[in-house]
Amino acid sequence: MAVTIKDIARICGVGVSTVSRAINNDPTINVKTRDRVLKVVKEYNYIPNNSARNLKMIESNTVALLVMGIENIFFTSMFGSFQEQLEKNGYDFLLHAVSENQDAVDVAVELTMEKRLKGIIFLGGQMDHCKEKLEKLNVPYVLCTVAREGEKFHADLPTVSIDDKVESQRAVEYLISKGHKRIAVITGNKNDFAVGGRRLSGYRHALEDANIPLDESLIIHQKDEIPGYSPANGYAVTKELLASHTEFTALYCTSDLVAFGAYKAIYKAGFKIPEDISVMGFDGISLGEYMEPGLSTMVQPKQDLITASVKKLVKRISGEDVTQDIYEAKLLERASVRPLR
Numbered sequence: 001m002a003v004t005i006k007d008i009a010r011i012c013g014v015g016v017s018t019v020s021r022a023i024n025n026d027p028t029i030n031v032k033t034r035d036r037v038l039k040v041v042k043e044y045n046y047i048p049n050n051s052a053r054n055l056k057m058i059e060s061n062t063v064a065l066l067v068m069g070i071e072n073i074f075f076t077s078m079f080g081s082f083q084e085q086l087e088k089n090g091y092d093f094l095l096h097a098v099s100e101n102q103d104a105v106d107v108a109v110e111l112t113m114e115k116r117l118k119g120i121i122f123l124g125g126q127m128d129h130c131k132e133k134l135e136k137l138n139v140p141y142v143l144c145t146v147a148r149e150g151e152k153f154h155a156d157l158p159t160v161s162i163d164d165k166v167e168s169q170r171a172v173e174y175l176i177s178k179g180h181k182r183i184a185v186i187t188g189n190k191n192d193f194a195v196g197g198r199r200l201s202g203y204r205h206a207l208e209d210a211n212i213p214l215d216e217s218l219i220i221h222q223k224d225e226i227p228g229y230s231p232a233n234g235y236a237v238t239k240e241l242l243a244s245h246t247e248f249t250a251l252y253c254t255s256d257l258v259a260f261g262a263y264k265a266i267y268k269a270g271f272k273i274p275e276d277i278s279v280m281g282f283d284g285i286s287l288g289e290y291m292e293p294g295l296s297t298m299v300q301p302k303q304d305l306i307t308a309s310v311k312k313l314v315k316r317i318s319g320e321d322v323t324q325d326i327y328e329a330k331l332l333e334r335a336s337v338r339p340l341r
Contacts, residue, residue: 003044011044012037017114023048028109028136060116062092063313068104068125068146070097072229072257074283075124078306082121085310091118098125105133112139119313122146126194140316144309145300147194158316159324160308162300164195167329168202169209171280171298172252174331176210179340180250180278183207184218186237186262187254189228196222199254199282217246222258229254234261242269249278249340256281256288256297263291274338284332294334301327 009016014033021029022037040046063086069075083093096111098104104127108120120141127146134141134157142158175183185203188196200219207214220241226233234253241251242265251266253259259281266277273279273293281288284299308325315322 003046005046005048008037008040008044008046011040015110015114017110021110021113026113060092060118061090062094062115062117063119063121064094064096064108064111064115064117065121065123066096066098066104066108066111067123068098069123069229071227072124073287074256074285074300074302077286078123078302081303081306082123082310085306089310089314105137108137108141112137119317121309121313126192140313142309142313142316142322144305147198156323158312158322160305160312160327161324162305162327162329164198165202165205167298168199168254168282169206170202170329170331171282172203172206173210174296174333175250175252175278175280175337176206176212178250178278178337181212182215182218182248183250183252184220184241184246184248185252185254186220186222186234186258189222189224191224192222192228195229196254203252217244218248229257231257231261231264234258235265236261238262238265239269242266242271250280250337251277252280252282254282256283256285256295259295259297260287260291263295274336278337280337282329284330288332288334291336293336296334296337297332298329299332300329 005016005019009019012019014037018029018033019037022034023041065082067075079095086093094115098107104122104125111117117139119139120137122141122143124145127143142160144160146161147164172183185200187200204214220237222228222233223236226236234257238251238261251262253262259279262279263273266273271277279295281295281297284297288295288297304327312322
């Protein structure tokens with residue numbers, strides 16, 4: 001019985017696309033992996049099916065949405081609109097999740113080889129890769145709400161996002177305008193220099209501009225052992241903050257999901273929102289409307305981000321040069337913040 005490429009992949013413990021890349025001497029494949037695959041190919045006298053290979057090389061009309069943070073309901077609420085807009089532009093839609101322990105670009109490279117993608121939209125997460133590694137994709141791509149470490153946006157990359165630092169500063173300025181000075185913040189974990197880092201920087205700048213001394217005890221980092229930007233993390237760290245008896249009048253959560261968990265911790269500790277503690281979120285997740293009281297938040301312009309990402313990718317597929325689009329968030333006042341004056 002003839003050995004198939006799937007048999008080779010199973011024996012080597014790799015994907016079919018990895019075997020194909022090894023056989024075709026793709027420069028992006030790990031050298032040790034390639035040598036191991038080729039050794040098995042030779043050992044089993046595997047002969048590639050040229051007609052199948054030629055069929056595989058036919059370019060598809062598929063655009064993949066690679067999601068870093070598939071469990072984040074802010075992102076899941078965007079999937080339907082992404083699919084609708086891509087299909088309106090004549091493209092098939094493929095949704096692919098990237099786990100926390102995977103490198104998004106490596107996943108994209110392998111997926112491109114396997115599916116012969118027309119383009120890729122990266123959604124969410126953090127990406128610190130240089131432009132050179134991204135260009136290994138050999139297909140047009142756009143970064144949508146993908147955080148990048150550091151103070152400067154990379155104008156030479158096709159990016160669609162908000163400025164997390166600026167919008168976070170606006171959120172804290174809103175709390176300050178309501179008379180709050182003792183403002184605690186729940187940011188990312190200690191190694192989060194992208195979304196968490198930029199939103200924390202906005203918090204610091206708002207206090208500095210208002211001549212409010214920075215109190216490091218009011219800066220709370222999420223826990224590494226709990227999924228980031230989740231209600232579970234918000235609940236755990238808020239519970240510890242309250243147990244520490246640190247004085248504060250407002251809690252700024254750099255994610256609505258974190259704020260949802262903070263609500264529970266505050267209520268279980270016997271406090272009321274906003275009578276005892278004001279709470280501010282970030283993202284504008286629709287569930288915030290149904291919290292009691294409704295969550296005040298910074299709303300990301302979700303539909304604008306989706307539309308701009310698709311338009312930018314379509315232009316790149318057509319060979320046009322594109323750079324970045326930066327959008328503003330919208331302050332949404334609800335009942336979770338009260339004035340102190």
